[in-house]
Amino acid sequence: MANQTIFDRLDKLDRRVYYWLIVLVITWPLISPIGLPITIKPSTRALYGGLQTVQEGDVVLIDIFMSVSTWPECMGGLVVETNTLIDRGARLVYMGNSVDVARSWDRLKELVPKLQTLEYGEDVVFLGYYAGEDAAAAQMAVDMSSVFPADHYGRPIAEIPLMSDANRAADFAMVLFTAEGEVKWIQQWGAAYGVPVAGMGIAMKGSALAPYLASGDIFGLAVGVRGAAELEALAGMPAAATKTMDAISSTHLLFVILIILANLPVIYSKIKGGN
Amino acid sequence: MLIKDGRIIAFVLLFGSFVLYYLFTRMMEQGKNFKIRTLAPLEALPEAVGRCAEMGRPIFYMPGIGTSLSLSSGAYILAGITVLGRLARFAAKAGVKLRLFTVTIDAMPLIQETIRNAYALEGKVEEYNDDDIELIANQSSLVSRYIGAVQRENPAGACLIGYLAYESVVLAEAGNLVGALQISGTVNLYQIPFLVASTDYTLIMEELFAAAAAVSGDAGAVGPIAAEDVIKLVSLGIMILGMILAPIGIKFLVNLLRL
Amino acid sequence: MSFIKSTAFKYIPILVFAIIIADYFFAISGLGSIAEALRQFAVVISNIALGLGVISLLKIHGKNVQRRVEGRWLYSIVTIVTFLTVFILGLINTNGEQYQWAFRNVYTTLEQTMYASTGFFIVSSAYRAFRARNIDAALLLISGCIVVFTNAPIGEVIWSGFPVIGDWLLGPGQLPGYRVLMLIAGFGTIVYAYRVITGNERGFFGGGE
Numbered sequence: 001m002a003n004q005t006i007f008d009r010l011d012k013l014d015r016r017v018y019y020w021l022i023v024l025v026i027t028w029p030l031i032s033p034i035g036l037p038i039t040i041k042p043s044t045r046a047l048y049g050g051l052q053t054v055q056e057g058d059v060v061l062i063d064i065f066m067s068v069s070t071w072p073e074c075m076g077g078l079v080v081e082t083n084t085l086i087d088r089g090a091r092l093v094y095m096g097n098s099v100d101v102a103r104s105w106d107r108l109k110e111l112v113p114k115l116q117t118l119e120y121g122e123d124v125v126f127l128g129y130y131a132g133e134d135a136a137a138a139q140m141a142v143d144m145s146s147v148f149p150a151d152h153y154g155r156p157i158a159e160i161p162l163m164s165d166a167n168r169a170a171d172f173a174m175v176l177f178t179a180e181g182e183v184k185w186i187q188q189w190g191a192a193y194g195v196p197v198a199g200m201g202i203a204m205k206g207s208a209l210a211p212y213l214a215s216g217d218i219f220g221l222a223v224g225v226r227g228a229a230e231l232e233a234l235a236g237m238p239a240a241a242t243k244t245m246d247a248i249s250s251t252h253l254l255f256v257i258l259i260i261l262a263n264l265p266v267i268y269s270k271i272k273g274g275n
Numbered sequence: 276m277l278i279k280d281g282r283i284i285a286f287v288l289l290f291g292s293f294v295l296y297y298l299f300t301r302m303m304e305q306g307k308n309f310k311i312r313t314l315a316p317l318e319a320l321p322e323a324v325g326r327c328a329e330m331g332r333p334i335f336y337m338p339g340i341g342t343s344l345s346l347s348s349g350a351y352i353l354a355g356i357t358v359l360g361r362l363a364r365f366a367a368k369a370g371v372k373l374r375l376f377t378v379t380i381d382a383m384p385l386i387q388e389t390i391r392n393a394y395a396l397e398g399k400v401e402e403y404n405d406d407d408i409e410l411i412a413n414q415s416s417l418v419s420r421y422i423g424a425v426q427r428e429n430p431a432g433a434c435l436i437g438y439l440a441y442e443s444v445v446l447a448e449a450g451n452l453v454g455a456l457q458i459s460g461t462v463n464l465y466q467i468p469f470l471v472a473s474t475d476y477t478l479i480m481e482e483l484f485a486a487a488a489a490v491s492g493d494a495g496a497v498g499p500i501a502a503e504d505v506i507k508l509v510s511l512g513i514m515i516l517g518m519i520l521a522p523i524g525i526k527f528l529v530n531l532l533r534l
Numbered sequence: 535m536s537f538i539k540s541t542a543f544k545y546i547p548i549l550v551f552a553i554i555i556a557d558y559f560f561a562i563s564g565l566g567s568i569a570e571a572l573r574q575f576a577v578v579i580s581n582i583a584l585g586l587g588v589i590s591l592l593k594i595h596g597k598n599v600q601r602r603v604e605g606r607w608l609y610s611i612v613t614i615v616t617f618l619t620v621f622i623l624g625l626i627n628t629n630g631e632q633y634q635w636a637f638r639n640v641y642t643t644l645e646q647t648m649y650a651s652t653g654f655f656i657v658s659s660a661y662r663a664f665r666a667r668n669i670d671a672a673l674l675l676i677s678g679c680i681v682v683f684t685n686a687p688i689g690e691v692i693w694s695g696f697p698v699i700g701d702w703l704l705g706p707g708q709l710p711g712y713r714v715l716m717l718i719a720g721f722g723t724i725v726y727a728y729r730v731i732t733g734n735e736r737g738f739f740g741g742g743e
Contacts (some may be wrong), residue, residue: 015658022654036687039697068642069415069649099413100645102628103637131580132573133342139573142566146574180440203685204441208465210704213711226685245687252686255657256679262661263675279561286559289724296728340688342580350723357735380583383590406597410590417733427605441652448655451662462719464712469656470662480715487735488725495734506721527693 009263018258025254029246036249038242043213044230047198047220050174051081056089058173059166063199064096064104066179070202074179075107076228076241077200081176082112084235090173091162092118095127095148098138099182102128102152111239121160128152137184141169141193169193180205186217200227283534292506299505300498308448309501311489316458316476317358323432323456324365332431333372337446338386338419339437339461340378340414348438350484351462352382355377355437356389357487358460358478362434363393367402373426375408378417379437383410418442429453435470436460436478447473460486544733551731591617677703 030268054060066074085092094105105126109115127148130136140147144167145157157163165171170193175185177199190197192258196219201209203224212218222231225248228241278286303309327334338355341348359375366373377386387408394403411417422445425433433450435443439461450457451473459470460478470477478486488496517528550572556562557569595610597603603610623633665739666672683689684700 013661015661018657018661019654019687022657036691038687039690041701067414067645069645071642071646100637100641103642106634130577131342131584132577133348133580135573135576136580139570139577142570146570147577202441204465206685206703207708207712208463211709211716214705214709224685249686249688251653252682253688255660256682258657258661259664259675259679262664263666266667267663277558277560277562282559289555292724293728296725300734342583350726353730353735380587380590381579383583383586401602403694406594409594412587412591415645418651441649444659445652445655448659451659462722464715464719469659473659481718484722484726486731491735493734495732496729499728499734503721503725507718510721511715515651 004269007268010261011265013261018254021041021254021258022251025250026247029250030243033243034246036246037150037224038229038233038245040230040233041227043221044227045220046213047200047222047235048080048231048234050085050196050220051084051088054085054088054090054173057091058088059091059162059171060085061093061095061166061172061175063175063177063181063185063190064094064101064108065098065177065181066096067098068100068103068106068107068180070109071104072240072244073202073224074228075104075111075201076225076239077222077231078108078178079111079239080228080231080235080237082108083114083237084116086112086118090206091122091166092124093127093162093166093172094222095130096178097130097133099129105152121155122162123160125160126152127157133181134184134188137188138192141188143167157230169195174198176200182209182212182269184213185215190217281533292502295502295505296499298503300494303494303501309497311485311492311497311500314478314482314486314489316478316482317361317486317489319456319458319476320358320434321365322370323434323458324362324369324371326456326484327366327371327431328369330431332429333374334362334366335421335425335428335430335433335450335455336373336375337417337433337435337437337442338375338377338379338382339435339439340417340442341438341440342379342381352379353385353436354483354487355460356382356385357490358434358436359386360389360393360484361490363390364397366395366428367399369396370399370402373407375456376411376417376421376424376431377409378411378413380410383408411488414440414442417444419523421446425449425455427454430455432456432458434475434494436483439463439466439470444469444473450474546732548733551727588617677707 062078064078066078067270080091086223094108095101096104098104103156104166115124128151130140130147132147136147144163148157151160167251169189172189172195174196175189175198177185177197177204179200182197182199182201185195185197189195198218198220201224202224206223209218209221209223222228225241225244229245232238233240301307303497320524324334329531338352338359339340339348341352363373365371374388375386375390377383387405390408391400391403394400408498409420411420421442425446426449430450430453433446433508435446435457436459439459443459443461443463443466447457447459447470457474458476459474459477460483462480462483464480467477467479485500488500490496513528513532520526520528553565553569553572557565577664584725598606598610599614601607603674620633621637623630623636627633664671664675664678666675680696680700681703683692683696684704689696689700
């Protein structure tokens with residue numbers, strides 16, 4: 001032990017050390033925000049711009065794929081999307097195939113008071129949970145009522161005025177995905193029926209979604225907390241995502257510092273001629 | 276028009292692919308020898324089981340999340356289950372306890388049948404235990420259950436093969452903590468960096484399907500994989516042609532592919 | 535079972551595949567409704583599967599309790615009691631205050647905690663594995679750090695070039711490779727589908743036999 005160099009110690013650094021460092025660098029900016037400026041990426045601008053093209057009365061499908069675990073990443077963006085679409089006079093159809101979609105819907109209602117002012121069944125509908133992924137999306141494209149005989153609250157879909165105008169893919173002006181689950185909409189609605197698709201991805205999915213954006217399969221994209229913060233900036237309504245951005249900065253910086261530290265033993269051993 | 280607009284070329288390409296798969300299968304049946312290159316992760320399965328046998332510890336398997344009924348995850352889950360079949364035989368032969376954790380409810384009968392069958396093929400059906408296969412409610416529950424099981428049961432080997440999402444890095448790191456030899460594989464590209472960093476062997480993308488074919492090794496499985504190489508070459512040719520034609524303003528190829 | 539395994543498992547996938555594919559490519563009257571029924575089967579099966587999950591959960595944890603499995607049975611009691619409590623509350627009224635309280639204060643918090651733990655594991659994994667042992671690894675490492683700084687506002691504060699290079703890496707830098715891998719994965723999926731529908735992929739019924 002006594003012969004251990006600083007590089008040996010760095011090489012075998014106890015993981016609890018950096019776990020505590022993470023806790024520290026997340027907590028500190030949340031208590032004492034710095035407010036670093038955020039540049040808006042073209043993909044987020046394209047998403048927001050796409051929302052602005054929605055006409056009054058257009059029906060938009062919003063797939064809440066996110067579970068409650070991904071709220072910090074995607075809820076902020078969903079709030080902006082919902083507010084923007086309500087301002088445009090769109091009619092909104094929400095659903096999701098995360099088992100906790102009802103909880104996300106309730107949270108969304110809390111965060112977007114305007115949703116409560118819309119007439120349920122005429123301007124907004126929450127269809128609830130669906131199972132079946134691609135098969136369900138393909139089926140919804142031809143007959144929505146066969147997947148959702150009733151909405152989340154048990155009201156028969158035939159009695160919901162909005163759904164009489166929105167029973168198949170061609171009736172929708174666009175589809176917005178949240179967190180994940182984009183492929184089924186791109187393939188079953190976008191490619192098959194030409195319905196514009198866009199949405200928000202969790203940060204991990206940023207690189208996976210980029211090819212769809214470049215090929216035009218999706219018209220816009222906001223990624224992770226940063227994407228949500230960019231949407232908040234575009235809409236002029238800074239909220240939770242904007243506040244989180246300082247913590248994103250501090251943790252990312254720590255991440256890079258730790259990687260550099262982890263590499264010092266490698267560089268040292270190379271200089272010394274070891275492996 | 277019998278074929279729907281915009282789907283003619285897609286149909287021709289799909290049908291053409293199937294014809295090629297058939298021809299290559301026939302060629303192999305008639306004696307032509309096609310080989311799938313050695314896949315290190317597949318070769319490591321007996322090593323992982325052997326390690327578990329030596330140390331008297333179980334081996335863990337997690338076939339990913341998602342649903343087998345989905346386009347985006349179904350094929351990967353099924354391919355993962357094929358690899359599971361081979362692992363289960365090794366485990367049965369060596370008397371190693373195989374523990375499986377899944378959230379893929381609709382694949383449960385397949386998983387149970389596959390493992391039971393593998394034990395039966397090794398003449399040890401009485402050692403098969405349904406309780407070793409755990410169906411867990413959702414992704415996050417799976418993460419906590421798996422980590423807990425790793426800590427308590429100390430597996431010497433673990434396989435994370437199928438459709439993997441955020442849990443891949445968490446589960447792989449949990450395995451690392453107890454020093455398990457880990458084999459992973461997914462087609463979910465954005466998870467591959469985590470798996471490469473955290474596990475010992477990784478089946479990357481299409482290798483997962485090739486591994487599933489290599490498990491059976493017969494003409495019907497390997498022939499189409501060989502035909503796939505021809506399809507890749509044709510695709511490469513189309514792409515190069517497109518790269519030449521597009522900049523000089525010839526849109527013939529683009530229009531053709533849109534038919 | 536042997537009839538199901540030898541015959542039904544071989545021909546049912548072929549039949550389902552033929553109908554779904556034909557419906558996708560061809561405009562044949564009457565076919566659409568059959569394909570629609572099959573897709574509905576898939577949705578129904580998915581929903582039934584949820585019920586199967588509940589049965590499995592109760593079976594596994596019930597056995598743990600019954601056999602007093604060391605280190606597990608107490609946790610299994612907690613699981614069963616929690617399940618039954620939420621289940622009964624949900625049956626009474628899913629919009630009721632008690633059910634919503636459980637969802638809001640127990641489920642939501644636990645879910646978010648588990649997901650957040652990913653950050654810790656990513657860092658420990660990166661600390662151990664992201665070593666510049668050769669030139670390839672070094673390039674990967676540098677690219678990764680640039681992308682990290684692209685996503686965080688602090689990157690731009692440190693050097694305005696980070697987002698420029700990072701956006702290039704995330705765009706033209708990675709797209710060709712990513713697309714090729716996606717394409718190949720697509721080819722692999724088609725081959726796999728072919729093997730399944732022709733009955734040549736039965737490895738998932740036990741070691742390839």
